[in-house]
Amino acid sequence: MGSQWGADKYYRRSKSEGYRSRAAYKLEEIQKKFGLIREDDNVVDLGAAPGSWMQVVKGITGGMIIGIDLNTIVPLDGTHSIRGDFTKKEIQDKVIALTGENNVGIVLCDAAPQFAGNKSYDQARAIGLNEGALYFACRMLKPGGNFIIKSFQGEMFQELLNEMRQNFYAVKVYRTRASRRGSTEVYIIAKNFKGKINAETD
Numbered sequence: 001m002g003s004q005w006g007a008d009k010y011y012r013r014s015k016s017e018g019y020r021s022r023a024a025y026k027l028e029e030i031q032k033k034f035g036l037i038r039e040d041d042n043v044v045d046l047g048a049a050p051g052s053w054m055q056v057v058k059g060i061t062g063g064m065i066i067g068i069d070l071n072t073i074v075p076l077d078g079t080h081s082i083r084g085d086f087t088k089k090e091i092q093d094k095v096i097a098l099t100g101e102n103n104v105g106i107v108l109c110d111a112a113p114q115f116a117g118n119k120s121y122d123q124a125r126a127i128g129l130n131e132g133a134l135y136f137a138c139r140m141l142k143p144g145g146n147f148i149i150k151s152f153q154g155e156m157f158q159e160l161l162n163e164m165r166q167n168f169y170a171v172k173v174y175r176t177r178a179s180r181r182g183s184t185e186v187y188i189i190a191k192n193f194k195g196k197i198n199a200e201t202d
């Protein structure tokens with residue numbers, strides 16, 4: 001039985017399996033289906049707190065793992081955490097200082113803005129944040145890199161997909177089983193970055 005309040009089967013499972021959040025199961029499901037995280041990928045996780053996606057990624061790649069969040073990410077061995085807004089240049093420069101230029105194999109983004117309860121305002125902010133994440137991915141990824149991003153179906157979603165298709169050779173929309181029932185949440189699975197030349201997203 002699903003519950004809006006977190007006491008659902010994924011929440012209980014995350015507690016018993018030591019994950020920091022039920023969100024872990026969304027990434028596990030996406031990885032099982034699409035296998036986009038490769039074992040030598042450097043990975044950047046946008047909106048990473050409390051850090052369950054970083055825990056999942058640690059079990060897959062031997063590459064560098066960097067999590068970025070507005071909130072503190074409790075340290076996770078063998079990973080880097082950056083506190084700040086990933087849309088800001090100074091935060092992006094910190095990532096490049098760690099990875100070098102265009103040396104990231106996959107960017108993950110599970111970030112969402114604080115919702116105010118106004119449907120069309122919230123949707124516009126969510127898509128705006130998605131565009132910031134797309135810009136980040138285009139700045140960091142190596143050609144052939146991948147991008148997984150949470151979004152919300154509604155106004156401007158199609159335009160976002162079109163921008164994704166300008167920058168990646170294959171783009172799909174996927175809804176995870178762990179997404180809450182009735183929510184418009186989906187993940188965009190973008191494969192095979194075309195390279196900087198197509199990255200005119202800002």
Ligand SMILES: C[S@@+](CC[C@H](N)C(=O)[O-])C[C@H]1O[C@@H](n2cnc3c(N)ncnc32)[C@H](O)[C@@H]1O
Binds near residue numbers: 023048070071
């Ligand atoms: C659903 S949580 C992510 C859960 C995470 N995937 C996990 O597995 O633990 C969304 C996060 O996005 C972060 N966030 C939203 N906007 C952000 C921004 N501009 N820069 C950095 N983090 C952001 C929020 O602070 C929040 O912690």
